[in-house]
Amino acid sequence: MTKRGLIQELLLRQPGISYRDSESLVSVMFEAMTRELVTGSRIELRGFGSFGVKQRRARLARNPKTGATVQVAARRTPFFRAGKELRVKLNGPSTGEGGSSV
Amino acid sequence: MTKSDLVEVIYERVGLSRKEAAQAVDNVLEIIKDTLRRGEKVKISGFGTFVVSRKRARRGRNPQTGTPLIIDSRCVLSFKASDILKERLCG
Numbered sequence: 001m002t003k004r005g006l007i008q009e010l011l012l013r014q015p016g017i018s019y020r021d022s023e024s025l026v027s028v029m030f031e032a033m034t035r036e037l038v039t040g041s042r043i044e045l046r047g048f049g050s051f052g053v054k055q056r057r058a059r060l061a062r063n064p065k066t067g068a069t070v071q072v073a074a075r076r077t078p079f080f081r082a083g084k085e086l087r088v089k090l091n092g093p094s095t096g097e098g099g100s101s102v
Numbered sequence: 103m104t105k106s107d108l109v110e111v112i113y114e115r116v117g118l119s120r121k122e123a124a125q126a127v128d129n130v131l132e133i134i135k136d137t138l139r140r141g142e143k144v145k146i147s148g149f150g151t152f153v154v155s156r157k158r159a160r161r162g163r164n165p166q167t168g169t170p171l172i173i174d175s176r177c178v179l180s181f182k183a184s185d186i187l188k189e190r191l192c193g
């Protein structure tokens with residue numbers, strides 16, 4: 001599913017809104033989330049999960065093809081962690097807990 | 103940022119009432135969840151991709167007690183940020 005599919009499915013579930021609104025809602029939503037991450041803040045969406053930014057230090061790495069050592073600059077990278085509800089939901093209604101003893 | 107902050111931003115920029123905006127945000131998240139549950143991936147261009155992958159059962163240990171146990175096969179969700187998003191975080 002892509003953004004387009006999301007827009008169409010939203011219209012089916014919420015017939016009161018126009019195609020244009022559905023379209024701008026989806027783009028504004030992810031744009032707002034992107035901007036929030038750019039400021040370095042966390043996003044917590046109940047029942048879904050949370051997004052955040054991690055700081056990575058500068059490091060020396062190698063180009064796997066040539067073996068040459070390259071300096072990788074420090075950078076920020078986004079991460080996502082699924083919420084508990086979603087993690088459970090993905091595993092179907094029957095399985096919940098992590099394991100059984102031997 | 104919480105869901106209500108997100109709804110507020112949308113309310114200010116899209117011609118929907120607060121109630122409609124709140125409902126729509128919930129709906130979008132539900133659609134993503136339902137799609138992932140079917141095992142299908144969700145790709146939001148400029149933001150990232152959510153993919154569900156299936157993990158096989160494996161032998162593990164309770165790290166606290168050291169008791170061996172079998173970790174059942176399960177599905178895990180991963181998010182791969184788009185290059186555009188990564189670029190914007192570094193800019």
